[in-house]
Amino acid sequence: MTKIKYSQGNKSNLEEKKIDAGFLGKIFGCGDNISKNVVGLIASLLTITIIFVVIFSNPNTQEVVSIIAPILTLAIGYLVGVKTSN
Numbered sequence: 417m418t419k420i421k422y423s424q425g426n427k428s429n430l431e432e433k434k435i436d437a438g439f440l441g442k443i444f445g446c447g448d449n450i451s452k453n454v455v456g457l458i459a460s461l462l463t464i465t466i467i468f469v470v471i472f473s474n475p476n477t478q479e480v481v482s483i484i485a486p487i488l489t490l491a492i493g494y495l496v497g498v499k500t501s502n
Contacts, residue, residue, distance in 0.1 A: 455491050459488060462484050462491065466488070
């Protein structure tokens, strides 16, 4: 294992980024990955919602799934189609 040594300049830069990110920045990250993280969270919540509705056999199961499924596929399509800026 190699240890990374931070110089004083890098350490203060890292601390500035933490301060600039704020509370939501700590949760979702910052920079280019923010949109992927938010969409990933939304896709996860929609998937859990569909599973919950199907397992507990809500009388409106088909209606709920028909509303959520297009949004979920859109979110997954965004995640798959996002290009990196490298």
